Amino acid sequence: MLTRLFNEPSLLPDMEKFGGWVDDSGSECSKTKDEEQERCRLGDEDLDDVKDGSSRAQSEIAGEEDEDDDVDEDDCGDEGDGDRPKKRGPKKRKMTPARLERSKVRRQKANARERTRMHDLNSALDNLRKVVPCYSKTQKLSKIETLRLAKNYIWALSEILRNGKRPDVVSYVQTLCKGLSQPTTNLVAGCLQLNSRNFLTEQCQEGARFHLPTPSFSMHGYPYQCSRLSSTHSQSGSNAHSLRNHSFCSAYEALYAEGTSPEYNSPDYEGHHSPPVCVNGNFALRQQEPLSPEAERGYQYSMHYTSLHGSRSSTAHGLAYAPSGARSGSAHSENLPPFHDVHVHHDRAPAYEELNAFFHN
DNA sequence: TAGGCCATCTGGTCCT
């Protein structure tokens, strides 16, 4: 016969899904045989070391009816392992109904807290998804891919700042996709309106440039200038259509031609939008230096365009970002760093080595 | 059907 370990559905919405079932012997039926064996493998000393107080409540609850006062209960040695040494450590106190109830409540509260904590964590992750490139409500990046992409994105921005040049799209995509799974790589490529084929084609075209400007698209009500990135081919899978076309385009020329600058400290940032970064220049490092073996290894899930590095075009444009949100008539750069205050000094040596080490880890 | 991703439970550890 099975009995519920906990039976408050309001606090344990999915209890049936999980453990929490105990049989009359007190062992948790939901635990696999392997786990049970693992617990036994730990041995008495290990178990005694860790089983204490509330941690012990579970087995106490389960075995309440069998236990005697001041008698230790062996978690997994009850059946047929009589010559095992006696447990050491504090003797178990009898589980009174009151203690039992307290244990249950404690566990339920802990579960609720844990759920809340994980929800908060997921919420933060959702916010992160919104500020990294390739945000899609319908095709969410997985947690791990979100973190990887965010890391790459930070790296890419750092490179831009360091070099003060626009990276070419190929380099940018390579950087963003480093270490990402193939589906995510496709997603990013789709975000950039690139696919492997024309990606390679562009690579092979001598002097290929990703000139910005011309067609425009509307991003959250704001017109954006973006050249090929807003063109027709959204070919990297079905999700490309659902992607917002904002991540890689900006009023690029406007910023640099007119000297306008993005505003960063907007107080009303809601985290809804990826920074509208447009990158049509170079990552000097990526371009001038062959990838290290570590870096090469980082491409294991990536697009594997490393053989094309040498043929990369070397256009060196300026770096630009979209003008800021409502006040400036453009959009969503509230979460951008204050680039108008950034002056890239080429003789300055930022903590590049650390960045490099970080990126290639 | 296998594998990836996820939510949840659970017990341990550390800290207040």
Place this chain on the structure above:
DNA sequence: AGGACCAGATGGCCTA
């Protein structure tokens, strides 16, 4: 004692 954090386990869902 209790909360935060963590990692392991488990089962559900989805997709190739």
